[in-house]
Amino acid sequence: MTENVVILGGGTGGTLTANRLRKQFSRGELAITVVDQDREHVYQPGLLFLPFGLAHGEDLIRPRHRQLKKGIDFVESDIDRVDVDGHRVVLAGGRELPYDVLVIATGARLVPDETDGLTGPGWMEKVFTFYDLPGATGLEQALRDFQGGRIVVNVVDMPIKCPVAPLEFCFLADWYFHERGIRDRVQLTLVTPLDAAFTKPRAASMLGGMLEDKGVELVTEFNTGEVDGSAGKLVGFDEREVPFDLAVVIPVHSGAEYVGRSPGLGDALDFVETDPHTLQSKVAPEIFAIGDAANLPASKAGSVSHFEGEVLVENITRFLRGEPLDASFDGHANCFIETGFDKALLIDFNYEQEPVEGHYPGPVGLPLLKESRLNHLGKLMFQWFYWHSLLPGRDIPGVGADMPRAGKHID
Numbered sequence: 021m022t023e024n025v026v027i028l029g030g031g032t033g034g035t036l037t038a039n040r041l042r043k044q045f046s047r048g049e050l051a052i053t054v055v056d057q058d059r060e061h062v063y064q065p066g067l068l069f070l071p072f073g074l075a076h077g078e079d080l081i082r083p084r085h086r087q088l089k090k091g092i093d094f095v096e097s098d099i100d101r102v103d104v105d106g107h108r109v110v111l112a113g114g115r116e117l118p119y120d121v122l123v124i125a126t127g128a129r130l131v132p133d134e135t136d137g138l139t140g141p142g143w144m145e146k147v148f149t150f151y152d153l154p155g156a157t158g159l160e161q162a163l164r165d166f167q168g169g170r171i172v173v174n175v176v177d178m179p180i181k182c183p184v185a186p187l188e189f190c191f192l193a194d195w196y197f198h199e200r201g202i203r204d205r206v207q208l209t210l211v212t213p214l215d216a217a218f219t220k221p222r223a224a225s226m227l228g229g230m231l232e233d234k235g236v237e238l239v240t241e242f243n244t245g246e247v248d249g250s251a252g253k254l255v256g257f258d259e260r261e262v263p264f265d266l267a268v269v270i271p272v273h274s275g276a277e278y279v280g281r282s283p284g285l286g287d288a289l290d291f292v293e294t295d296p297h298t299l300q301s302k303v304a305p306e307i308f309a310i311g312d313a314a315n316l317p318a319s320k321a322g323s324v325s326h327f328e329g330e331v332l333v334e335n336i337t338r339f340l341r342g343e344p345l346d347a348s349f350d351g352h353a354n355c356f357i358e359t360g361f362d363k364a365l366l367i368d369f370n371y372e373q374e375p376v377e378g379h380y381p382g383p384v385g386l387p388l389l390k391e392s393r394l395n396h397l398g399k400l401m402f403q404w405f406y407w408h409s410l411l412p413g414r415d416i417p418g419v420g421a422d423m424p425r426a427g428k429h430i431d
């Protein structure tokens with residue numbers, strides 16, 4: 021009998037899950053349907069480079085259905101809700117998709133309207149985000165026109181996708197204005213709700229030191245209440261103010277709206293309540309979640325979706341066979357952190373282990389928590405690897421889902 025797997029979201033996690041399942045099961049065994057609201061797959065890590073003229077929008081986009089292997093159905097539609105008890109998804113137009121297994125991979129949604137004034141006067145003129153394609157594209161022009169003054173990079177609230185991207189933006193801005201010969205006329209400030217530059221202590225102290233060395237001011241524990249584009253200032257809930265001539269804002273993130281319309285599926289932010297080790301949802305055994313959509317204490321990063329994919333496909337297989345699930349996902353994440361001047365850092369960590377020095381993926385490999393050109397090349401190469409290896413669901417020799425301990429300087 022053919023079983024139905026429905027995957028909501030055809031981004032990083034949804035695509036690699038569909039492709040891995042298609043390789044593992046014949047069409048007679050499994051029908052796979054992927055639903056997404058649009059047709060264009062954007063390589064999101066490239067959005068960081070776009071404002072600095074280091075990438076072009078058209079090079080970051082590919083047709084979504086072309087990333088899916090033959091024998092996977094693609095449906096372009098918004099989602100109305102999941103009928104958890106009825107084992108069916110109701111699409112926006114009323115069409116229903118019954119499922120034996122449902123995978124939620126609809127990622128995180130930017131909610132700029134949550135912050136007073138953010139999309140008011142000055143939005144897309146002197147207030148931008150680089151977290152989506154229109155914002156990153158508009159910011160490229162704004163940076164090109166910028167001749168001096170105060171640039172503020174503001175994380176409104178956590179969690180956000182790729183928590184290191186705001187830091188990378190500051191490092192690249194430092195490089196960019198140096199290149200243009202006007203760095204001394206630009207004041208750069210990172211404003212964050214965190215009590216340090218990053219969440220993990222060792223990396224936070226190193227990254228905080230780098231901001232200082234590069235002359236980037238750090239304002240911590242700032243909870244943005246309002247972005248006043250007319251007056252050019254951020255106003256905190258504690259009434260502190262940070263003035264700007266150009267603001268680069270990372271808006272509040274939440275899960276997809278339909279999650280909120282599906283009782284029991286999500287938490288208060290519409291992220292799916294998910295077991296951190298098996299990736300099974302807490303609402304029903306046949307529902308799983310991958311990537312940014314899940315409410316896991318892991319980074320919201322493409323690398324995490326990649327590592328989750330192996331465990332998820334194993335667990336869908338076990339679920340369909342009636343076997344106990346594999347509880348081995350350890351929160352493994354790694355991120356290249358672009359630091360400007362053709363260098364980057366690499367961090368590798370999981371739920372338990374914070375980023376430390378050493379090498380990845382083993383004693384011989386890329387340096388960890390250390391700036392190098394090799395890591396910068398790794399960051400650039402990642403785009404090729406994303407389209408040709410990660411999305412098609414290929415295993416990479418020597419790189420497994422679990423965080424490697426060998427090569428790390430663990431106390």
Ligand SMILES: Cc1cc2nc3c(=O)[nH]c(=O)nc-3n(C[C@H](O)[C@H](O)[C@H](O)COP(=O)(O)OP(=O)(O)OC[C@H]3O[C@@H](n4cnc5c(N)ncnc54)[C@H](O)[C@@H]3O)c2cc1C
Pocket residue numbers: 028029030031032033034055056057058064065066067068097098099125126127128150151152181182185276277278310311312313320321322323324325354355356
């Ligand atoms: C600026 C930036 C830089 C980044 N840099 C890095 C990096 O260097 N390294 C790294 O590992 N990660 C990075 N990331 C994060 C990475 O892109 C995401 O974590 C990753 O894409 C998550 O995959 P996902 O499948 O969970 O979500 P996504 O890839 O975002 O896919 C979600 C999909 O669901 C669809 N969808 C959402 N809602 C609905 C709905 N209601 N109906 C139908 N479809 C819907 C969307 O259209 C989308 O295709 C970066 C992100 C940004 C924004």
